[in-house]
Amino acid sequence: MTPASHGVHAANPTPLSVEQLRPAPKVMLHDHLDGGLRPATIIDLAAAVGHELPATEVDALARWFAESADSGSLERYLETFAHTVGVMQTAEALTRVARECAEDLAADGVVYAEIRYAPELHLQRGLSLEEVVAAVAAGFEQGEAASGGRIVVRHLLTAMRQAASGPQIAELAIAWRDRGVVGFDIAGPEDGFPPTRFLDAFEYLRRENFHFTIHAGEGFGLPSIWEAVQWCGADRLGHGVRIVDDITVAPDGTPRLGRLASYVRDKRIPLEMCPSSNVQTGAASSLAEHPLRLLASLRFRVTVNPDNRLMSRTTLSDEFALVSDAFGYGWKEVEWLTVNAMKSAFLPYDERYRMITETIKPWYAERLGR
Structure with a gap:
């Protein structure tokens, strides 16, 4: 069966x-906790701890984050996190x-989300790694309860590439595997910090028997993806644009x-693509030229994600609207991308299957007249 016959070219x-x-059930695999704060919350938290911000009015601060991130440089993009991480230092x-x-994700129609964060970045005011994860877990549980069961949120614990904490964070993830943590990740600058530095952790x-994803093929090219897949055994690729x-x-x-590329496609290794972010960091020259369309037409396991909702001033609904406009995608393509993401989640199979068959497909079937 050709790609076009599946509707991806339509x-x-x-x-x-x-x-x-917005009301469509959506699945998010790549979103950073420290990249999705509400600007008003940053202002409140900064005032409480004496953290100096570049702006103290909500709209001005939101604009500063977006403009600073829109530089075409991954390194400059990452600098904006000094202000979000700076106010996330207490339980x-x-x-x-x-x-x-x-x-916020539940209000955007997200029914399942894996949110990643680096516990090692939140120790400046005396918290332990365990206390960081416990505080985040409490917040996710409160948010799930407030949504009335409309969303399931799980954690991915991230180790920073430029640090040497991989084994420690991996052990922390295993310790919390039955309490909301479903995977491990490495993030930070790719160039000069290859994933093979973390071989012992992987x-x-x-x-x-634990899952992990690796940021690869965003700020660096094919060697980063090759190492992530063939040396480290990544279950998924964070971004993977450069494939x-x-x-x-x-x-x-x-x-x-x-x-x-054939191996990644044949093995159905999911690509956690983030269109707006990829353009901001220079991983893609423009939305119109984003590799997502070609890769989807070739039946790679493509997924759509926001990456950092604050820095990109986006939501998952926004990202789908952008690719719908750029590539002519309709409900059939949005459903395909959403099912791809749910199939690729680090949840047990029966939970993924139930969410696909009971929550996702019935909603899209109604839109598609099936």
């Missing part, structure tokens, strides 16, 4: 709007941020996949 004459997309602050995160996680460098398109439009 042009939708009228792009879907954010308002149409009360972490719980509030996590609670509001769950509430080997430990595999021995423990397109292993695909050539002949003059007649026929795509040819290199060995790495």
